[in-house]
Amino acid sequence: xxxxxxxxxxxxxxxxxxRRTFGTFVEHMGRxxxxxxxxxxxxxxxxxxxRTDVLDxxxxxxxxxxxxxxxxxxxxxxxxxxxxxxxxxxxxxDLAWHSIETNEIGIxxxxxxxxxxxxxxxxxxxxxxxxxxxxxxxxxxxxxPAGTHLSDLRRANGAEExxxxxxxCLGNELDGPWQLGHKDADAYGRLAAATARGLRAAEPxxxxxxxGSSSSGMPTFGAWxxxxxxxxxxxxxxxxxxxxxxxxxxxxxxxxASATDMDHFIDSVVATADSIGARLRSKKKIQxxxxxxxxxxxxxxxNQPPADEWRVAPRVIEDEYNVADxxxxxxxxxxxxxxxxxxxxxxxxxxxxxxxxxxxxxxGPAWRQTIFHPFARTAALARGDVLRAAVDGPTYxxxxxxxxxxxxxxxxxxxxxxxxxxFVVNRDDTRPVRFAVDLSRFEGAVSRVEASTLADDDLRxxxxxxxxxxxxxxxxxxxxxxxxxxxxVLPPVSWTAVRFSLA
Ligand code: AHR
Numbered sequence: 001x002x003x004x005x006x007x008x009x010x011x012x013x014x015x016x017x018x019r020r021t022f023g024t025f026v027e028h029m030g031r032x033x034x035x036x037x038x039x040x041x042x043x044x045x046x047x048x049x050x051r052t053d054v055l056d057x058x059x060x061x062x063x064x065x066x067x068x069x070x071x072x073x074x075x076x077x078x079x080x081x082x083x084x085x086x087x088x089x090x091x092x093x094d095l096a097w098h099s100i101e102t103n104e105i106g107i108x109x110x111x112x113x114x115x116x117x118x119x120x121x122x123x124x125x126x127x128x129x130x131x132x133x134x135x136x137x138x139x140x141x142x143x144x145p146a147g148t149h150l151s152d153l154r155r156a157n158g159a160e161e162x163x164x165x166x167x168x169c170l171g172n173e174l175d176g177p178w179q180l181g182h183k184d185a186d187a188y189g190r191l192a193a194a195t196a197r198g199l200r201a202a203e204p205x206x207x208x209x210x211x212g213s214s215s216s217g218m219p220t221f222g223a224w225x226x227x228x229x230x231x232x233x234x235x236x237x238x239x240x241x242x243x244x245x246x247x248x249x250x251x252x253x254x255x256x257a258s259a260t261d262m263d264h265f266i267d268s269v270v271a272t273a274d275s276i277g278a279r280l281r282s283k284k285k286i287q288x289x290x291x292x293x294x295x296x297x298x299x300x301x302x303n304q305p306p307a308d309e310w311r312v313a314p315r316v317i318e319d320e321y322n323v324a325d326x327x328x329x330x331x332x333x334x335x336x337x338x339x340x341x342x343x344x345x346x347x348x349x350x351x352x353x354x355x356x357x358x359x360x361x362x363x364g365p366a367w368r369q370t371i372f373h374p375f376a377r378t379a380a381l382a383r384g385d386v387l388r389a390a391v392d393g394p395t396y397x398x399x400x401x402x403x404x405x406x407x408x409x410x411x412x413x414x415x416x417x418x419x420x421x422x423f424v425v426n427r428d429d430t431r432p433v434r435f436a437v438d439l440s441r442f443e444g445a446v447s448r449v450e451a452s453t454l455a456d457d458d459l460r461x462x463x464x465x466x467x468x469x470x471x472x473x474x475x476x477x478x479x480x481x482x483x484x485x486x487x488x489v490l491p492p493v494s495w496t497a498v499r500f501s502l503a
Contacts, residue, residue, distance in 0.1 A: 001489075002428060004393025004407040005436035008420065014386040015341040017412055021333075022379040023065035023122065023347040025292060026110070028073045029097050029354050030316030033105050035362040036352035037113060042363060050113050053366040057358045058117045058351065061372060062379025067122040067169065067291050067347045068110055072096035074172050075128025075180040079138045082106020083157055093310060095180060100312045107142065108154070111163045121163070122209075122291065122347070127171030127191055128181025135195045139168070139202055167207045167345070169291065170195055170232075173214035173242065175224045185224045189231030196235035209238040209289045209345075216243065216265040222272055229276040229286065238289040238345065241269055244296035244355075245328060252324060252459075253396060256427040256493065257404035258295075259331040264401075266290070266339045288339070290346040293332055295325045295371065296355045319355050321369045323471055323493065324459045330374030330495030331425040334410045337378070340386040348375060359465070367468035370461075373454050377473060377497045381421040384414030389422070393433070407433055407490065418444060420500045426490035429459075433490040437498075440484035444502035448486065451476035455494035473497075 026032055037058075040049030069077060073096045081090050081103045089103035107123075114121050123142065125135045137150055142163045144151035151162070170192040173179050183191070188211065196208050210232045213221045225239055243265055245258035266288055273286040297319050321329075329348075336346050352358045357372035368376075393407045409424035420442070426433045439446045452473035463470050476496055478489035490496055 002394050002406055002431055002433040003436070004391055004433050005438065006389045006391050006409055006411070007438040007441070008387055008389060008411050009441045010387070010413055012388040014338065014388055016385050017337065017382045018340055018344045019064045020345040021336055021340065021343070022062055022375070023067065023291070023345060024063045024351040025067040025071070025347040025349040026069070026351050027071035027354065028069050028077070028094065028101055029071055029350070030318065031313045031353040031360070032350050032356070034102070034313035036360055038105055039362060048109065048112055050116065051360065051366065054352055054358060054360060055116055057366055057368065058119070061357060061376045063117065063119050063351070065120045065122050065167070065345065065347065066114060066351065067124060070096070070124055071172055072179060074124045074126050077126050079107060079126070079134070079141070083108055083141070083153070097316055098307070098310065099314050100310050102312055107163070108157055108159050111159065121165050122167040122169060122345070123165045124169040124172055125195065127174060127188070127195060128179055131191060132195050132198050136198050136202060139199055143203060167209065168199060169209040169211070169240065170236070171211050174211050175218055175220055176214045185220060185227035189228040192228065193231040193235055196232060200235065207238065208236040209240050209291065210236040212239040212241050212269060214242050216261070216268065222268065225269055225272045226276055229273055233276055233280055233282060233286065234284070236286070238287045239269060239273055241265060241288055241290045242292035244294055244298055245332070246295060246297045246299060247324065248299065248400070251399055252429055253427070254398040254400035255324065255328060256331070257398045257401045258328050259335040259408060260401045260404045262293070262332055262335040263338070266335070266343060270342050285342070287345070288343045290336060290343050292347060292349040294349050294355050295319070295321065295328055317355050318353055318359070320462045320464070321371045322460045322462050323370060323454065323456045326370035326374055326454050326471065327425055327493055327495045329371040330378070330423065330454065331408055333374060333378045334408055334423050334425065337382060337386050337410045337412070337423070361465055365465055365468065367463055367465065369463055370454070370471045373473045374495050377452065378423055381497055381499055382412045382423070383417065383419070383421065384412055387411045387413050396427070407435060418502045419449065420502065422498045422500070424488070424490060424496050426492060426494050429493050431492055435488045435490050437486040437488070438484070439486065439500060439502070442502050446481055446484055446486065447501045447503065448479055448481060449499040449501050451479045451488065451496065451498040453491065453494050453496040455491040459493055
């Protein structure tokens with residue numbers, strides 16, 4: 001059995017846990033909106049047509065922020081198509097996902113859903129086919145109190161109060177050639193700066209996100225961030241990161257170490273942003289909005305409809321997640337939390353059906369995919385401050401990410417509740433790990449409040465409509481506490497969360 005340990009120190013604080021770390025993403029794509037969160041006629045639908053089974057699962061997931069309405073979709077979207085009387089809304093082609101957008105749901109309806117789910121909206125603007133004026137128009141519609149054409153239009157449409165959206169993304173993945181309105185970094189940087197200037201003139205306190213690279217594998221990665229931030233440094237608060245991971249050609253070891261790539265990605269973007277800040281002699285620090293991340297079997301990119309077929313809400317990338325995927329999702333959350341000093345917003349992509357923790361069937365059930373569990377438990381237990389948690393333990397060599405730790409962990413400390421939470425993965429695919437947590441630097445007697453683990457002998461097991469709870473969290477089998485130290489046995493390929501009380 002491997003042995004690994006961490007020593008936690010209450011004064012070794014990285015940063016407070018940002019609630020926005022537990023954001024998610026709703027794109028008008030596939031069945032995320034239609035027959036996902038919205039399905040009038042479904043037995044669970046409320047008066048607005050929202051599925052209450054999905055609302056319940058969204059609350060249980062612990063989601064705080066939702067990026068909306070895209071994604072690639074937003075780069076061809078006309079926001080005004082989605083407001084006003086529904087019977088007059090146009091049907092349009094969505095060229096990003098080769099489908100028909102009915103516009104039955106627009107921002108006013110989505111804001112109603114967000115209020116029911118108790119989540120904050122992060123609104124993405126179309127800087128693909130549109131620009132400064134349309135961004136200012138949608139901002140006026142969303143946030144201006146009253147007494148102007150577009151704010152009064154919103155009120156006439158039934159939303160008396162402004163939607164009060166704080167966070168705006170200045171476009172989506174405009175470095176990608178697949179993106180409608182794709183631009184080079186210079187052109188995008190100028191447009192993002194002009195849009196940000198306009199938005200700040202309208203409402204100075206907004207939080208603005210400039211597009212970073214759509215992945216760290218893009219040929220322009222690094223140079224893109226540098227150029228964009230040269231144009232926008234004083235005008236934006238965040239630069240975005242997007243990353244999707246999958247198991248390539250049965251290389252489980254590399255896949256399980258995906259979070260080492262995420263660590264490196266974040267560190268590289270922070271270093272690039274700081275170098276621009278230094279060059280500009282700025283004291284300001286740009287934050288990272290990791291506003292798309294997840295496991296996505298992109299290489300299998302399924303269900304693209306034939307070119308002559310245009311359907312409403314087709315099944316697109318409805319990945320079915322297994323145990324290994326859930327362990328990776330848990331470890332990606334460890335990486336995000338570890339970087340809480342700079343990653344102050346993040347969105348798992350997406351929420352329902354489309355590479356999502358929640359799955360639904362039209363007219364049928366909604367259920368939790370395997371990846372639901374580490375997200376929900378981390379969102380529930382990560383409170384207070386993030387503590388530095390350097391793991392002393394074995395490493396292994398991966399083909400894709402070089403040397404990686406077998407055990408990776410992060411901890412949070414809630415001084416008010418007197419509780420420490422530890423989140424830990426074991427990446428070894430055959431051996432358990434004896435994992436020691438030294439809590440002797442904390443005052444008070446240590447006791448365990450709860451400990452749960454996601455693991456299974458069958459790493460490929462999934463949850464399905466017929467077997468919805470095949471994979472859930474189970475009580476951790478072996479946890480012992482002795483004189484301020486805890487010892488936990490981590491099964492092979494597992495994710496574990498433990499909450500300790502220091503009463
Ligand atoms: O989340 C799916 C897609 O992935 C988004 O639309 C896009 O922004 C990214 O490439």
